[in-house]
Amino acid sequence: MNLFTRKSRHGDREDAMEREIDFHIDELTEAYIAQGMSREEARRRARFEFGGSEQVKQTMREVHISAWIEAVLFNLRAALRFLRKSPSFSIVVIFTLALGIGANSAVFSAIDAVVLRPLPYPGGDQLVTLSQYDTRGRDANTLVAPIRLEDWNRMNATFTAISGYYLDDISETSGPLAEKVTEALVAPRFFDVMGVWPALGRAFRPDEMHYGGPRAVIISHRYWLSRFHGDPNAVGSKIRIEDRDYPVVGIMPASFQFPSVDADLWEPSPMDGPFEVNRNLTWFNVIGRMKPGVTLHQAGADLATVQAKLGKQFPHPDAELGINSESLKQVTVGKTPSSLWLLYSAVSLLLLIACSNIAALLLARTADREHEVSVRYSLGASRRSIVLQLLTEVFVLALLGSLAGLAVAAVSVPGFKLLSATLPRADEISLNWSIAFYTLLAAVVTTLLCGLLPALRGTRKGLAHSLALTSRTQVSTRNPVQWFLVGVQVTLAVTLLLGAGLLLRSMQQLGLVDAGFDTGHVLTFQVSGSWAETTDMKSVVQRIDRTLDALRTIPGVEAASTSAMLPGVSSKYQMEFKIDGNLDAGNRILADERLVSDGYFEAMRIPQLAGGPCERTSSTGDVVVNRSFASRYFNGNLPVGHSLQDAAGSPYIGARIIRGIVGDAREDGLDKQPVPTVYFCFSAPNPFPNYLVRTRDDPMAMAQTIRQKLHEIEPGRSVYALMPLQQHLDEASSENRLRTWLLTLFAATAVTLACVGLYGTLSYLARLRQREVGVRLALGALRGQIAAGFLSHGMRVASAGCVAGIMLGLALSRFLKGMLYGVTALDPLTYAGVVSLVLSVAALASLVPALRAARLDPNRVLREE
Amino acid sequence: MTPLEKTDLLQGTLDLLILKVVALGPVHGYGISQRIRQISKDVLQVQQGSLYPALHRLEKRGWLFADWGESDNGREAKFYRLSAKGRKQLAQEEHTWERLSNAVALILQTVE
Numbered sequence: 001m002n003l004f005t006r007k008s009r010h011g012d013r014e015d016a017m018e019r020e021i022d023f024h025i026d027e028l029t030e031a032y033i034a035q036g037m038s039r040e041e042a043r044r045r046a047r048f049e050f051g052g053s054e055q056v057k058q059t060m061r062e063v064h065i066s067a068w069i070e071a072v073l074f075n076l077r078a079a080l081r082f083l084r085k086s087p088s089f090s091i092v093v094i095f096t097l098a099l100g101i102g103a104n105s106a107v108f109s110a111i112d113a114v115v116l117r118p119l120p121y122p123g124g125d126q127l128v129t130l131s132q133y134d135t136r137g138r139d140a141n142t143l144v145a146p147i148r149l150e151d152w153n154r155m156n157a158t159f160t161a162i163s164g165y166y167l168d169d170i171s172e173t174s175g176p177l178a179e180k181v182t183e184a185l186v187a188p189r190f191f192d193v194m195g196v197w198p199a200l201g202r203a204f205r206p207d208e209m210h211y212g213g214p215r216a217v218i219i220s221h222r223y224w225l226s227r228f229h230g231d232p233n234a235v236g237s238k239i240r241i242e243d244r245d246y247p248v249v250g251i252m253p254a255s256f257q258f259p260s261v262d263a264d265l266w267e268p269s270p271m272d273g274p275f276e277v278n279r280n281l282t283w284f285n286v287i288g289r290m291k292p293g294v295t296l297h298q299a300g301a302d303l304a305t306v307q308a309k310l311g312k313q314f315p316h317p318d319a320e321l322g323i324n325s326e327s328l329k330q331v332t333v334g335k336t337p338s339s340l341w342l343l344y345s346a347v348s349l350l351l352l353i354a355c356s357n358i359a360a361l362l363l364a365r366t367a368d369r370e371h372e373v374s375v376r377y378s379l380g381a382s383r384r385s386i387v388l389q390l391l392t393e394v395f396v397l398a399l400l401g402s403l404a405g406l407a408v409a410a411v412s413v414p415g416f417k418l419l420s421a422t423l424p425r426a427d428e429i430s431l432n433w434s435i436a437f438y439t440l441l442a443a444v445v446t447t448l449l450c451g452l453l454p455a456l457r458g459t460r461k462g463l464a465h466s467l468a469l470t471s472r473t474q475v476s477t478r479n480p481v482q483w484f485l486v487g488v489q490v491t492l493a494v495t496l497l498l499g500a501g502l503l504l505r506s507m508q509q510l511g512l513v514d515a516g517f518d519t520g521h522v523l524t525f526q527v528s529g530s531w532a533e534t535t536d537m538k539s540v541v542q543r544i545d546r547t548l549d550a551l552r553t554i555p556g557v558e559a560a561s562t563s564a565m566l567p568g569v570s571s572k573y574q575m576e577f578k579i580d581g582n583l584d585a586g587n588r589i590l591a592d593e594r595l596v597s598d599g600y601f602e603a604m605r606i607p608q609l610a611g612g613p614c615e616r617t618s619s620t621g622d623v624v625v626n627r628s629f630a631s632r633y634f635n636g637n638l639p640v641g642h643s644l645q646d647a648a649g650s651p652y653i654g655a656r657i658i659r660g661i662v663g664d665a666r667e668d669g670l671d672k673q674p675v676p677t678v679y680f681c682f683s684a685p686n687p688f689p690n691y692l693v694r695t696r697d698d699p700m701a702m703a704q705t706i707r708q709k710l711h712e713i714e715p716g717r718s719v720y721a722l723m724p725l726q727q728h729l730d731e732a733s734s735e736n737r738l739r740t741w742l743l744t745l746f747a748a749t750a751v752t753l754a755c756v757g758l759y760g761t762l763s764y765l766a767r768l769r770q771r772e773v774g775v776r777l778a779l780g781a782l783r784g785q786i787a788a789g790f791l792s793h794g795m796r797v798a799s800a801g802c803v804a805g806i807m808l809g810l811a812l813s814r815f816l817k818g819m820l821y822g823v824t825a826l827d828p829l830t831y832a833g834v835v836s837l838v839l840s841v842a843a844l845a846s847l848v849p850a851l852r853a854a855r856l857d858p859n860r861v862l863r864e865e
Numbered sequence: 866m867t868p869l870e871k872t873d874l875l876q877g878t879l880d881l882l883i884l885k886v887v888a889l890g891p892v893h894g895y896g897i898s899q900r901i902r903q904i905s906k907d908v909l910q911v912q913q914g915s916l917y918p919a920l921h922r923l924e925k926r927g928w929l930f931a932d933w934g935e936s937d938n939g940r941e942a943k944f945y946r947l948s949a950k951g952r953k954q955l956a957q958e959e960h961t962w963e964r965l966s967n968a969v970a971l972i973l974q975t976v977e
Contacts, residue, residue: 017917020894020943023936024913027895030938050913059918067925378949381927 017060021053071385075392082393089365090397093358096753097401097446100354102408103347103746105439109409110416111344112438113429115337119329120255120428122195123289127328128299130162130286132321142324144284146269146276149187151310152286152323158294158302163189164284165259166269169688170530171718172227174240180528180718181223181241182262185269193289194258198250201235204268208249211270217246221254223264239265242530242716259285261427279314287328300325333424335818339739342815346499346746349492351442353750355449356485357757362394362450363482364764366458373459387455394451395443402443406436457481482761487801489754493747494805494838495812500747501830502816502823503740509822510733516665516674517567518605522692522725523699524566527710528718529687541684543714545616548597548683550713551693556702559603559694564595564685566725567604567667567692569732576647577678579633581655583647589633591625591676594667597683601662603694611640611660614681622659622681629676630661644678656680669732671821692725699724739819751838754801755845762794762846766853773853774861787847787854794846795839802835879911879919881962884947884955887929893942894920920945928954 025046032042050056083090118124130152131142144152144164153162164187172181188209191197198218208216217239219227228234238245246267257263275281290299303323311319366373376386410431527547533540544562551560577589598616601608601624614624623644630639643655659681664674683689695702700723707719730737766773773786813825823830886892886900897920898911923929928951936942947955 016943019941020917021913023893023940023942024895024898026940027936052914056914056917059914060921063918063921063925067922 013064014057017057021050021056025050025053071388072392075389076396078389079393079396083396089361090400093361093397094401094404096354096358097398098404098408099749100347100351101398101402101405101439101442101446102412103405104344104351104442105402105405105409105435106412106416107340107344107347108438109413109431109435110429111337111340112434114333114340114425117428119332121258123292124195125327125329126160126290126292126294127193128159128288128290128296128325129328129331130288130303131324132282133324135320135322141282143282144286145279145282146187146271146284147279148282148310148318149284149286150271152288152303152306153189155306155309156288156299156302158291158299159288160291161189161192162286162288163187163193164286165190166283166285166531167260167263168531169526169528169720170241170265170532171528171716172239172241173243173716180720181264182260183217183241183265183267184259184263185267187269187271187284190266193287194256195289196253196256196258199253200232201248201250203250209268209270211273211276213268213270215244215246216249216268217241218250218252218266219248220252220256220264220266224251242532279317288325296325296327336424336735338815338818339735342499342819343739343742343746345812345815346496346743349496350746350750350753351446352449353489353492353753353757355446356488357753357760358394358397358450359453360482360485360757360761362454363457363485364760366390366454367768369458383459386459390455390458391447391451394455395447398443398446398450399440401446402439405442406431406439409435409439453481482764483797486754486757486761487797487804489750489757490798490801490838490842491804491808493750493754494802494834495808496743496747496750497834497838498805498809498830499812499816500740500744501834502813502820502825502827503743505823505827505830506819506821507736507740510671513666513670513822515568515670516606516663517667519568519725519729521695521697521699522603523695523702523706523722524693524725524728525691525706525719525722526688527691527714528720531687533687537684540687544597544684544689546713547691547710548599550709551691551706552599554702554705554709556696556705557693558696559599561599561603561692562597562683562685562689563600563692564689565667566690566728567665568670568725568729575678578645578647580643581645589647591629591678592668593678593680595680595682595685595689597689598681600679600692603692604665605694606665607663609661609663610638611658613660613662614679615659616681616683621654621656623656624660624662624679624681625658626662626674626677626679627664628674629678632676670729671733736819751841754838755841758794758798758842759845759849762790763849763852765793766790766849769853770856770861773856774858777856777858778862783854786856787850790850790853791843791846794850795843798839798842798846802838805838806831806835878962879915880923881955881958882909882911883916883919883923884928884951884958887945888947888952888955891932891934891944891946893936893944895942897945923951927951 025043028046028049029039029042032045033039035042037045047053119127121127130144132144132148133142143166146164149162149164153159156162165184168183168185170181170183172179188204188206191203197203199221201218203218204216205214207213219234219239224230224234227239228237234248235251236247236249238247240246252266270276288299290296300323303325307318307321307323311321373386377383413429413431416426416429529540529543548560548562551557574590575593577591579589596614598614600606601613609627611624614622625639633639634642639658640660642658644658645655662679665677666672666674667677668675693699693702693706703722707722710717710719776786777783809831810826816825882901883897886897886904889900892900894913894917898913898916901909901911920929920931924931924945928948930946930948931943932946933941934944
């Protein structure tokens with residue numbers, strides 16, 4: 001019954017009231033005319049006598065409204081009576097719905113937090129990240145020079161303001177032990193762009209944003225609690241960073257965690273220092289706030305004209321640069337939404353299965369309640385009112401189920417946060433009114449899905465005569481609707497299983513890949529350092545080499561090295577090279593670039609194929625290439641001894657001699673094929689590189705020893721992010737694992753529900769056909785034949801469900817694109833496995849009721865007649 | 866005799882009168898008000914403002930059925946019939962009314 005027909009019903013009623021009143025007035029008028037009045041006089045008299053017809057109509061309307069309320073209350077009371085009368089049925093339904101609706105609400109709460117809700121900044125949808133790119137594709141650097149950032153901010157027409165930031169790890173040294181602190185260095189206008197200001201204290205003053213101006217920091221709420229124990233007098237006190245004091249001028253609100261949840265401090269990064277005017281020195285991540293009403297597309301076009309102007313003014317390098325703009329929300333949530341939508345579809349299918357299961361249960365019940373329904377008909381109830389009563393029963397069940405479901409969701413929300421460390425915005429997932437409203441909506445939809453069909457079928461006209469019949473003598477029906485519902489359950493379960501199966505197969509394939517490096521027994525950590533040290537690179541290199549030497553003296557350490565990026569964790573950084581100074585435009589030399597120290601290939605156990613490894617002694621700065629690079633760009637010739645140069649001609653990277661070739665390794669992620677890679681031998685890619693230490697035994701057992709050793713040689717520095725390399729790799733694939741296991745869990749639940757549906761329907765059918773079976777047995781039918789008959793009925797429906805499920809699975813398989821590894825969406829092994837699994841559990845579920853039906857004692861049944 | 870005022874009708878009495886009149890055969894709203902007047906010899910005059918809401922209420926309760934049909938002079942009118950439930954209700958209310966009026970009569974007949 002949709003809104004439209006309800007409205008027209010209402011219109012009908014108004015119209016009928018009008019006609020009824022008109023009739024009365026007309027009759028009265030006629031009566032007065034008969035008494036000798038003139039028509040006009042009679043009409044006036046009749047109207048007067050009738051009184052205010054509008055008032056009468058209003059009273060009549062009230063009759064209908066109060067009748068409606070009465071009907072609702074009556075139905076609710078009847079529903080509660082019904083639930084009390086059949087507690088086990090009610091509990092089964094409520095439990096099923098609690099799981100179905102609960103899982104649905106839990107996944108929806110994640111979608112709500114990650115995808116639907118705006119970022120937790122005022123007008124967060126207007127925030128855009130900006131980056132530069134090399135239009136010739138030779139340089140993968142996307143960071144922006146400060147002077148260019150200022151140009152963009154000054155010359156654009158579509159942004160309220162543009163600012164930028166970069167992160168630095170520093171040591172706070174006022175305590176007995178140096179403590180690592182994460183600092184965000186911010187360009188002017190940073191807080192204007194974010195739209196958030198300190199909750200206590202103030203933002204930076206203009207003089208603090210200039211080179212050589214007064215020092216100032218703003219601290220995070222978290223740091224305020226941990227370092228100052230929430231003391232409001234923290235504003236105005238000082239913290240000590242390395243050897244300088246910084247006054248705290250403000251404290252940010254707890255909700256502000258940009259650019260990172262780890263950010264402890266914000267410090268001004270002046271734009272007018274000596275390095276800041278160089279257009280080639282780039283280090284800012286840029287973020288801008290678009291003016292209200294401006295779209296991303298308009299902003300992009302505006303920035304393109306700005307950059308074109310800069311290109312004319314500074315042909316090198318600005319003419320070769322383009323600007324990328326992406327919404328901050330898009331950048332923040334990344335690719336996660338597709339995983340979440342996948343899970344959401346899965347839980348929705350699960351809820352559908354639960355609904356058809358309950359619908360089948362209700363159908364069986366309404367058959368039992370024919371008597372009750374026919375009594376109500378004979379008492380003058382309309383079909384509509386009986387349908388409403390039956391739906392009210394289901395609604396009460398659905399409401400109770402969804403309340404329990406909210407509890408299920410409340411339990412699973414913290415689980416979500418635990419399960420996936422990489423889920424963006426996970427800390428924003430919470431139960432709120434929109435989730436409660438969603439759950440209520442789910443209850444209404446569930447009511448209609450579960451209840452409408454049984455209610456309509458249970459109240460068909462013509463059933464009234466069944467009052468005269470007793471159910472025992474009733475001829476068995478074929479119950480096509482119930483079998484259709486079972487078929488739907490099997491279909492959806494097969495679809496879910498196919499998805500889960502494909503993901504599981506992908507995980508299995510991923511487990512089989514040869515990474516090309518050995519992740520076991522490798523400990524990773526970082527030692528605090530600051531970008532400020534890079535003014536004297538020589539001493540940074542010396543410090544890091546000294547640290548490596550110290551590590552290698554520890555007994556139980558087999559190898560130690562540094563690396564700019566962790567192996568196996570995605571971090572694409574591609575460069576274009578010239579070989580021996582020659583640039584061949586038709587055959588571009590593209591390769592991933594990685595910066596590693598001596599000892600790296602030993603620590604990672606990447607085999608040396610030719611030449612030598614990275615060595616510290618070389619003064620020129622050598623490189624090592626992998627096998628893919630050698631075979632793709634040297635056509636079988638030995639590359640050792642040739643030189644590589646940056647094709648972009650950056651003056652900071654001179655010609656490098658290729659010292660050796662190593663084996664291919666999946667450095668950019670286990671799920672990605674190795675690509676041509678150039679390893680630059682350089683131990684200090686930044687002041688706080690990743691250390692990789694190969695240990696003889698359990699790497700974590702060495703953690704304390706390593707900490708102590710480092711404290712001896714670097715007492716002013718902190719060691720952090722200490723964990724086995726394997727853990728990094730696990731975290732990198734945690735989203736994949738989460739969605740695979742959740743989908744598998746949902747699919748298993750789906751199969752269970754479908755089997756319960758099959759079992760229940762077959763049992764019900766067998767009970768309905770007891771008499772027929774009894775007669776057949778008495779006439780000499782074999783028990784085996786009876787059992788086979790029921791079994792084949794169940795299996796026919798299951799097979800039809802499998803076929804439909806495979807077709808649905810084929811149609812939906814494109815949703816898995818990008819989530820599969822090593823299998824196609826049409827993997828025959830998965831399809832065969834799912835079909836045989838479903839058919840065998842379906843056979844088991846059918847066998848029990850089939851055998852029970854065949855064990856019937858014909859004497860007993862026939863005696864009962 | 867002057868007709869009784871509407872307020873003089875006991876609460877619930879109107880329902881009884883309507884059920885009784887409808888029990889005589891299908892009839893429309895105007896017919897009901899005329900019959901009550903005629904049978905009571907003009908003592909009882911039902912206000913239309915009470916009659917129609919009462920009819921709809923009785924219909925909602927399932928005591929009356931309503932259908933559209935043709936009146937004596939060939940016009941379309943809404944006819945009310947008594948349902949099985951309504952017949953039961955009428956019997957019960959008649960019984961209640963009898964007991965009530967007997968009780969009132971007994972009190973009024975008491976000699977001072």
